[in-house]
Amino acid sequence: MRKTSPEATAQADGDSAKDTSAHTDNRLSSYTDVVNGYYDGATELYEYGWAQSFHFSRFYKGEGFKQSLARHEHYLAAQMGLKPGMRVLDVGCGVGGPAREIAQFTDANIVGINNNDFQIGRARKYTAKAGLSEQVTFVKGDFMKLAEMFGENSFDAVYAIEATVHAPSFEGIYGEILKVLKPGGIFGVYEWVMTDRWDPSIPLHKEVAHGIELGDGIAEMRGIQACRTAFKSVGFEVLHEEDLAERPDPVPWYYPLEGDIWKAQTAWDYFTVWRMSWSGKFVTHHALRVLEAVGVVPKGRGK
Structure with missing residues (x-):
């Protein structure tokens, strides 16, 4: 997505079967507590069971797990056209796995923002160990207040990898990202959304979505159209969109979860x-x- 210049234009209730709008509203209003409570307990398990990059990826035959995670991050950086010296914001940076990988791949300067103290501490430790502390830095803060923290027009590019799903609204988080982007800047995102086939009026569909919410510390799962609408409503120009899960890959993206x-x-x-x-x-x-x-x-x- 590109920010057009002014001149040019004049992610909690425990019963998945009984989730109600009141429960959802409560999770949305306390989204920082929901997310922090989840990651305080899950971060070390993620690192143990997955990697320092907390996201999914596509796989090729014979491709190693960590290699696929890195390629997934490289693909996003390449699509965005990240270049040496650019100042880039990583929204919801986790423990900094993607930030370090993208910094080394592009020679851009990455600033990661995360509202979880535990993860920020680990991100800084891993980054220092990698010798990247001058190029990759981390800030503790609420990603719903980006303009307040960084000022408007302060980044050449912004990316988010499976993180903005934790925001209380797509319009809110995308609007903040738009503010901190310089005119003409690029926002690239891997977003978690339900497909167009998802119908929340069907109890089973609603239950599946709520199971994802409970399992991943997400206040509310939303459909893909909500994402598209939010981009346009806040003022982004959508340059490219694709569903990577729909590609006919010989190895499914979810294969590690099968435990086979x-x-x-x-x-x-x-x-x-x-x-x-x-x-x-x-x-x-x-x-x-x-x-x-x-x-x-x-x-x-x-x-």
């Missing part, structure tokens, strides 16, 4: 896939309970 080690694409990925299997989850759960009991990890991680 025989589908692992490389020998190094067996352990990653095993951790998603029944036995992997069993071992992880009970190991965490033991670590909780001896005080190595905080109470509640085993849940």
